[in-house]
Amino acid sequence: MFLSLLGLLHLILFLIAAFEILAGGKPLLHKILWLLVIFLFPLGGLIIYYIFGRGS
DSSP: OHHHHHHHHHHHHHHHHHHHHHHSSSOHHHHHHHHHHHHHSHHHHHHHIIIIITOO
16 A cells, blocks of 8 residues: 555656656757656656756
8 A cells, every 4th residue: 555655656756747847948858868867767867856957
């Protein structure tokens, strides 16, 4: 049960990050690279994105 909730939370955070990346005003290359980071490194990539990628 607990792992299911963590998986659901991870999926929600992944979708939010992907939407923010695609809707942002950054160049296409930056968007593709951030999507690759959060896709290839699921937990670490999300943490890195939320710390460094959301800035202007």
